[in-house]
Amino acid sequence: VTGRERLLIIGGDAGGMSAAAQARRRAPADRLEIVAFEKGDYTSYGACGLPYYVAGEMDDPEELVSRTPDEHRSQGIDVRMRHEVIAVDLDARVLRVRDSDAGADRSEPFDQLVFANGAEPIRPRLPGVDAQGVHGIQTIGDGIALREHVVKEHVGDRAVVVGGGYIGLEMAEAMHERGMLVTVIDAGPQPMSTLDEDMGALVAAAIRKIGLELQTETRVQAFETDEDGHVRAVVTEHGTIPADIVVLGTGVRPNVRLARDAGVKIGPSGGVKTDPRMATSVPGVWAAGDCVETFHRISRRPVAIALGTYANKQGRVVGENATGGYATFGGVIGTAITKVCAYEIGRTGLNEEEARDAGFEFVTATIESTTRAHYFDGSPEITVKIVAEKRSGRLLGAQIVGREGAAKRIDVMAAAIWNEMTADEFVQLDLGYAPPFSPVWDPTLIAARKAAAMR
């Protein structure tokens, strides 16, 4: 009736709402209608903040929300909460949407469409996995349930975290700080499998020092439940671990069922295939966030990595392109950081296994240093590992484990890797030095110097 174009968005989190916001900035409401469908209760929330909500950094889960539905609406974006898109017809260009409150379905026509329906947790198909007390850690609902349990139960209760990745360890710390006895189980030889084994061993030592129990090379076989259907133990190949609560930190995969069923091309990594403008295989259909496959600049391979920073950037690119602008997403290099109590962990680029897989020959250099001048009391230690291409010396990846001031040093390595600098070139960089922040040779420079000498 209005003659306005219609841009529909599936998913109201980082990717979708960044797309909506950027499109709104560029196109007036009388020219473009923007509607986002979110099946849950929140928009634009940071799942990465859930461990801090469980730990009690803040008491209101709404604080994890960077923009509420009403805030989006006041910007001229129509947000439909508890609306699940159940089918996509790309020929008719119409969505089938279920309104959970009204219990009714409706058809919604569109001119352009954005898939931003995120990732789904990988739940191991094991006996008892659906028992009460076995929690995921993806939605605010997960966080609320987990925190309620943690707060209600007595201190000293036993928690088991399955999967020693970023969010698994962060959640383990949160529960540990709440006074629970926490065991982390990981199938690999070390936790934090995006690090090499030698660097993962430092993480293992750190979290054991903190007081967390850690069982590596241990696969979960089942979850035992009590007569009420509540989990009471985790059965592993090496024995049974009592558990009052279980947290599944077993990763996520792109949520692509809708897109695949609609005929949108899915890439080899399992995410929606996108070009640099975040266009899918179907004209006028875009994708952003955890559901997409993007490009790894160093391995030159398609990858699907669920990360809020990527979702935000990709969403902006979609919003620009869907309104006649031009923007591209430059791909990723897999930078990630985390903090477990006093310990900080960072990684970027390719680790040894990834470099090998990608066909590189390489050298590695690992150094120990501190993040302040040595004469400061308790100057925090830091270990930096660099993976550099043989002969060229080009930086391929870096890993950091240390204490205060360690993790964010990954950024300068990420900028260097992004720019394809060699270790030799990196050593020349004019980095900030002052005794409270660094030895005269920054630890990253010392590592690069060593790598440069090895190639």
Place this chain on the structure above:
Amino acid sequence: VTGRERLLIIGGDAGGMSAAAQARRRAPADRLEIVAFEKGDYTSYGACGLPYYVAGEMDDPEELVSRTPDEHRSQGIDVRMRHEVIAVDLDARVLRVRDSDAGADRSEPFDQLVFANGAEPIRPRLPGVDAQGVHGIQTIGDGIALREHVVKEHVGDRAVVVGGGYIGLEMAEAMHERGMLVTVIDAGPQPMSTLDEDMGALVAAAIRKIGLELQTETRVQAFETDEDGHVRAVVTEHGTIPADIVVLGTGVRPNVRLARDAGVKIGPSGGVKTDPRMATSVPGVWAAGDCVETFHRISRRPVAIALGTYANKQGRVVGENATGGYATFGGVIGTAITKVCAYEIGRTGLNEEEARDAGFEFVTATIESTTRAHYFDGSPEITVKIVAEKRSGRLLGAQIVGREGAAKRIDVMAAAIWNEMTADEFVQLDLGYAPPFSPVWDPTLIAARKAAAMR
């Protein structure tokens, strides 16, 4: 007699001893004799650590020494302490050296020579500047004298720091922490003149909040002394300030008298002119550290900047080249960071005035953010300012003022500026994100996004 080559080094601090160490690594002692002459009492000390010695971070000034004369000797480097080189004859290739202990002069022939005699403090030629209680802040001797005074005198004594640059402010903090009443006087409109005035104003507000007295746009005219010849007040154009102790943070200039008298070319910035291999205008004669002129990669102009990180790198380059190797120093972009109580300051590249001087047209973008997710209690604030070239959007400079986690963020900006990235390209960077370290959009990315939109 031995047939060995002789490499002599004037100055036993960072530049000279890095050259010596690298040369020693590459050339065996039976082929190359290395002798360093140091007129003072210490080798390889970090002058940048002096404020922390005065503040009491450590009690032994030797802790500022990264390698003692004996440690150098054990590596096969002949270090002659309290030996001052008083003349250089480049035709005869011989040094005239004064042994302060023996009170005798000696001639020392050389094959290759390294000027590494550092910088000299700029002492304003004002009445009373040589009074007792007026201290420099360059040598460990300065630091010891200053600390003795600070510790001996009563708390509540008045200190005046002339010059609100890095080391002036660091020393002001140190004395403030020791319980003194500290006034900082600066001739400019704001302290920290390597920042733009708007960013300097943030520093001014911060140091006033800490409890330091600050007088800007104030020129010192004289130092009043008591009958014992001890300073008792600082006379300025705006009045007289009582002072029990005065610290001169009025900067340094390259120490080039010896080199100039010997016929070595001095550059327009006032430092010894060097090529990328750190060779001077005379074959077989090298230079490293605070006495040299080097190249600013963004302004493309010769500059003389006294900084330990440059001295270390340049020294290594000299040690490589003096032993038949090949290495170059890549120039500088003027990165610097500091900490004053809880406040952190960083800068890199060109500020507005420097960019204008260098002939650039530019835009600036300034943003306020935090260094952790907003929901952390007291998430530290940070202000980031970017100077970017008009039209191209190329990053020319960045400045940061903030609290915990702020200053070292300058490194990623430095790496980007070094690589001539545009603001648009910077926004794509894959930087580390986790709630304890950053909002989802790192403050540096937010600033670059704003700059990209302005150009």
